[in-house]
Amino acid sequence: MHHVREIMDEVFESANFISIISFRKTTGQSGTLLSDTNDYLIWHAKNKSSVKFRHLFLPRVGFGWVNYDYVALPGGIHRKMTKEEKANPEFLPKGSRIYRRSPLTSASSSETTSMVVEFDGNKYLPGKGGWKTNQRGFANLLAANRLEAYGTTLSYRRYSDDFPFFPVSNAWTDTASGGYGVDKIYVVQTNLRVIERCLLMTTDPGDLVFDLTCGSGTTAYVAEQWGRRWITCDTSRVATTLAKQRLMTASFDYYKLARPSEGVGSGFEYKTVPHVTLKSIANNEPPTQETLYDQPLKDVRKVRVTGPFTAEAVPSLHAKSLTDIEKENQGSGQSVARSGETSRQAMWRDELLKTGVRAKGGRKLEFVRVEPMGGTRWIQCEAETRDDIPQKVLVVFGPEHAPLEQRMVENAWQEARAFKPDILLFCAFQFDEEAAKDIDELKPEVAGMQLLKVQMNADLFTDDLKKKRASNDSFWLIGQPDVEVRQIREGEDKGKYQVEVMGFDYYNPKNGNVESGGIKNITMWQLDTNYDERSLFPSQVFFLMAGEKDGWATLAKNLKAEIDLEKVEYFSGTVSLPFAKGDNSKIAVKIVDDRGIESLRVISL
Structure with missing residues (x-):
């Protein structure tokens, strides 16, 4: 890890280093020495002073929090909880509030925070430092019944429901993927929660995310789920095929947009929670509303699928002597x-x-x-x-x-x-x-x-x-596409062209002949009606998987919806819609067979 840190420091400069994040990768691992259960993220910024950062919060689970040892009973009695009550808070009477005694003194002081405070007939001094608030603040704390004396000083009652969350730090212990978690489809697949947390901390909806080691497409999947644009790449055909399949079969919750007319770039509507603090009570201010960026509001009447994306093969250019x-x-x-x-x-x-x-x-x-x-x-x-x-x-x-x-x-x-x-x-x-x-x-x-x-x-x-x-x-x-192009001779589409995909021709090594594989081996085919010999821009796409047990039925199941098979026939045919000849006078037919192998046929009109 330290070698990676050295490289990152050289690329981004050490002054732009932000943090090393440790995260649990497994619940346990045997070994002859100490088990290695953590992985690490090294976080640098292009410019640390202007880095985008969104605070994330985790809910506090249970009541076994540090120093939350006291309870305010419904009758106005305040006392320390028993061991049994702390272990099982349900033993407490209904309406009880658990709290801790938080100090009211500060290391720094001023004229307005060094005064004597009277409470319950006793006088209290802040000691060597000062109080965290002034005389008026103490009056507001007293009115809110938040003051409590213990020993020779005063404390502030911080209730567990003031803000039942804590900020995410650089130690992520809730990301372990052992046990019965999400099934892995790739040997080095990263836990969804790790990628999700990285994206939610550092990006907004509509931002662009780049992952140069695609793997199973986890980054693209999470980015799609949370409304981020994405680019991902890999040297392995297996990895990119898995990623494409994963994205094309995924369904996501539909999040409400902050300003629907502006699209996803306007952000989502998020759940917010009040954050009651000593400052808000002392100054008699409404509590700050904290945004939970991992809890956007959902429209349960809708469901999302992956948006349009392209898969491109870009050769790696290199200089020659x-x-x-x-x-x-x-x-x-x-x-x-x-x-x-x-x-x-x-x-x-x-x-x-x-x-x-x-x-x-x-x-x-x-x-x-x-x-x-x-x-x-x-x-x-x-x-x-x-x-x-x-x-x-x-x-x-x-x-x-x-x-x-x-x-x-x-x-x-x-x-x-x-x-x-x-x-x-x-x-x-x-x-x-x-x-x-x-x-x-x-x-x-x-x-x-x-x-x-x-x-x-x-x-x-x-x-x-x-x-x-x-x-x-x-x-x-690689099979050879068997494609027929014909010009329409009559009717309202007279003069236009139509393409029919007949199937794949395969070489049979057993008998040495080229045999027709038929359309049953075709998973998908695309038609670019004006091919420019540089990039494929399909204007018509067909999926030959419209049977009751085929891909469209699987998609319907994932979406928990019904698919109109009659309408799907428009997308499952082997004959294209009529089209006019483009300026380039060329068409391209791209066919993907049932092994994921792609083949392109270019035809001049």
């Missing part, structure tokens, strides 16, 4: 896609040999050998399938921090033709849309070989995540 750029040039003066050998490719070869490539229905494309290939520029290794009649496979690995680009497909295919393989395998973390389209459209009868796309699991970037994974699915075959 002039030598590397020069090596990639082929005399035309243009730099080819970032396609050179990387330090990880030896590990990827070993992983490919070990795990094979997962295909549809649990089938696998397995190898008896995967070896480096010398004398080639675009093809990294040669493999042989584990079949009765082995097939020769050439493997192309995409760049480590960028999409596999269209020119790389063309060059690899031209290079592979001399070796006459049965299969040319393109393995990548990301595929450029045009590159994916070329791989799909280069049929064996034209290419002389079967071209296949393989999605590489992003956990391969991180050795420790790869080791901790429950499955060995590091490589997945």
